[in-house]
Amino acid sequence: LGHNDRPLERTDISCNKKRIQKKRKRMNDDYPHPLGHEQERARARDPILFPAPDLGRCTRAAIGNDRSSQDRNNHSDSDSDSDSDSEEEEEHLVILEGSKEALWLRENLRDTKYGYLWEADVLRRSQQQTTSDEVIWNVTGEKCAVKRSSWEKIRKAKCTEKPEKEVAAMQYIKSRIENWRNEDNIPMEPPMDESLKTNVAVLRNALTDDTFLYTVTPFFEGGGLLDGLINECTRFNEAEARYCMDHILNGIETLQRAGICHRNLSIENLMIHSGHITIIDMGTCLGIPYEEEEGQQHRRLIRGQGPCGKWKFMSPEIRCSITPPITPFDGHAVDMWGVGTILFTMLVGFVSLDNEREQHFVENAFHHISSGRIHGVLPFLNERLNIHFSPELVSLLQDMFWLDPRRRLSLDQVRSH
Template identity: 35%
Template sequence: MEDLDFLENATASFADIEANGDPVMPLPFDRPKVGRAVRVDAPVFNPVTKDVLKVSNIIYEHHTDGRPPDRAYWVGRKLKKCIFGVVKECTILRFRNDPETPWEVTEHKAAGKIMSWQKIKDLQHIEDPQKEVAAMQFVSRAGTHPHVMGVLDVLQDEEYLLIFMPFCTSGDLFGFVQQAGRFPEPMARYWFKQILEGLSHLQRMGVCHRDMSLENILVDEYTRSVVIDLGMCLRVPFDSGDGEVRDVTGGGLRRLIKPLIPCGKPNYISPEILASDVPFDGFAVDLWASGVILFIMLVGLPPWEFARPEDPRFKMVSKGKLARMLESWKRPVSSLAADLLQKMLMEDPRQRLSLSEVKDHPWVVNDFASESITYQEPANGDEGWRG
C-alpha cells in the first residue's frame, strides 16, 4: 500500500469510515505456511571456545527439495507456560555442511512456542493458534518489524506445532510499570512512541490487534518494545474502489466491522466492543486500548475495571473530567498528558483521536519534561488489579 493510502486511513475519523459504506465482517487470513520439523541430537561446534558438544533437542525444517537447512534451534530452558504448551528459550544454530559437526552455535536467540496438537484440538473453541500463526506471517511478509512480533519459522510434526520468534530479553512492559509504580512522563513518552510505531505497522498491514495491553508488549534489552500476541487480531476490510471489499492492498478507505463477541482484557476493552451491538472501527479500538496503556503507565492504576456507564470512574472520564479524577486520586499528570488521555478515551469513537492526531499531539511530539510531576512510589498493594 502506498504511503498516501496509509495517511488517508491514519487520519480518517470514525465518521469518515461510517460514511464509507455498510459495516462488513473482517476478512479471513490466508492459511499459515508450515514446514516439516525434524528433531535430532547432533554435535555442535562452538566457534568461541572451539569445543564440540553433543547436543540434544535440535529442531530444524526439512526441505523436500533436498536443500540444506537454513538454521536450527537448540531448545533450552522453559520461559513460561502457555495455553497450548510452553515457550522455551532457543539458541539459533548455523548449518556448517560438515558431516562430523553439522551445526555451529551463533550469538542469536529465539523464543520457541511449542504447542500440543492435542491441546489445540481440545481448546480450539477458545482460541486457534493457527490463526495467530497466519496473522504473524501476514504482518511480517516484508520482514520483521522492530515493534511488532513476527516469525522466524513455523514448523510441525505429529505431536507439536512450533513457532520460532525473535527473542526479547527483558519481560513485558507491565512488569516495568509494576516495578516502578508509575512512570515519569518522559519515560512514558519513550515507550508510548514505540507502541505507536507498532500500531502504525499494524495499520499499514490492515490489521486490528484487538488485545493491546501492557502484558502484550515485550521489552528487549531494556530499550525496545514489541507488540505481541496476535491471537485475537482481525484482518480489516477495505474498499477497493470498484465496489468490492478487499484487504489493505485494495488502496481504499477501511470499513466498519459488524459487531462481534467481546474479547480482550477487561481494563482495555472499548465501550463499543463491550456493548457488542454496534459496528466498530478496528483501528479505533486499538487506539482506545493504547490510551488505557498510557493511562496505566502515567498513573500506576487502570482507569476502571470495565468501560461501562455504571462504573463511576468511567462516567467521570466520559464527562470530560479525567484530570479532576486524577487530582482526587492524588496522582495528577501534566495538562498536556491529561488532554491526550481525555481525547483518546472518549466514549463515542466519533470523538476520539485518530492515529495521526495522537502522533501529532504536543505531548507526544515534544520531548520535554517541564510539565512533568514529581515522581512518587505508590502505596503498597496498588498493583493487585493485574489479576
C-alpha cells in the same frame, strides 16, 4: 465594536476563533463515516480472512539421544502422550527439514494456553566430518522465542484464539512488510531488525511435526514492559511514557498500514529489546475490510465478533459484543483505545492485586476518565496516589477515552497532540 467602543481588530477575531474552537467537540479525523454514522454501521463488513498458514516440517531429537520425533510417532498414542508430557521439562532439538538449521529449546519460560514458551538457541549444522552418524551442531549466538503448542489441545479447544490463526496473521503482516521493502528497493532485514524497525514482532519460522506447532519469533532480551513496572514497583513519568508511546504508535502505524486490527493491545503484549518496544501476540488480529468507491479505498466498520482480549483493556465497542445486538466497530478506533489504556497504566503504575484499596482507587479513576469526567478525578489522583498530570496530558487522556469512537483521537491526532 470591541470593548470601550474600540473597533474590533484582527487579533481579537483570531483570539475569539481559538476560544470557539476549544469549545467545539474534537472529532476523530480517521473514523470511516463518509456516509453518516448509521449508514456506515449498516455497511459493516466481515473481517478479511488471512491466507492459510504455511508451515514448515521439522523433527524433534532429545539432547544426547539420536531418537527423533519420527521414531516416537511410530509408538502408540498413549506412549506418545506420555513422551510429550515428560519432554516439557527436557532440553531438546527442533530440526528444520531441508535446512542446516536447528533450534535448541533450552529454557521453559512459562505456560501458554496450548503449551509452553521456550527460550531457544539457533544452531547450524557443522561441516566437520565424523566417523559415526552423529551430527555436530554449532551455536550461532542467535536466540529466539519458541511458542510450542499441542495440536491435540488446539483441536479440542473451543476458543477462537488459536495459534495457527496467529501464525496466519503474522505471515500476512510479514508479507506486507516485504512488499513495502520491495517497493522501496530495500532488502528485507532479519526478523529481529525488522521487529525493532516496525515495532511489531516479525515471524521467524512457523514449523510443525505430528504433535506440536512451533511459532518462532525473535527473543527480546529486555522482557516485558509490564515486568519492568512490577519489578520496579514504580510508575513512569511523562517523559518516559512519551518515549514508550513513540514506539507503540510506530507499531500501530505498521499494523494500520498492513490493514490489521490487533484487538488485544495491553501492556502485557509489549516487549523490550535494546531500548525498543515491540508489539506481540497477534492471535486476535483481524483483517480490516476495505471497499473501492470512485477509485478510492474506503475502510469499513467490522461486524461484531464477540468479546476479545483482556477485560480492563477492552474498548466499549468490544464489551458491547457480549450480548446481542452485537455492535460493529472500527478497527483503528478499537486499537487506539488500547493505546490509551497502556498510557494510563504506565503513568499510574502497577497495582498490586492484594492491595484492594489502591486497586479500587485506580479502577474508579479509570472509569470516570473513560466516561468523560477526567477533571473530576484529578484531585483524587493527586491526594490518594500522589499522581500529578500536566494539562496537556489531561487533555490527551480525555480525548483518547471518549466512549463514542467518533470522538476518540486517531493515530495522527495523538502524535500531533
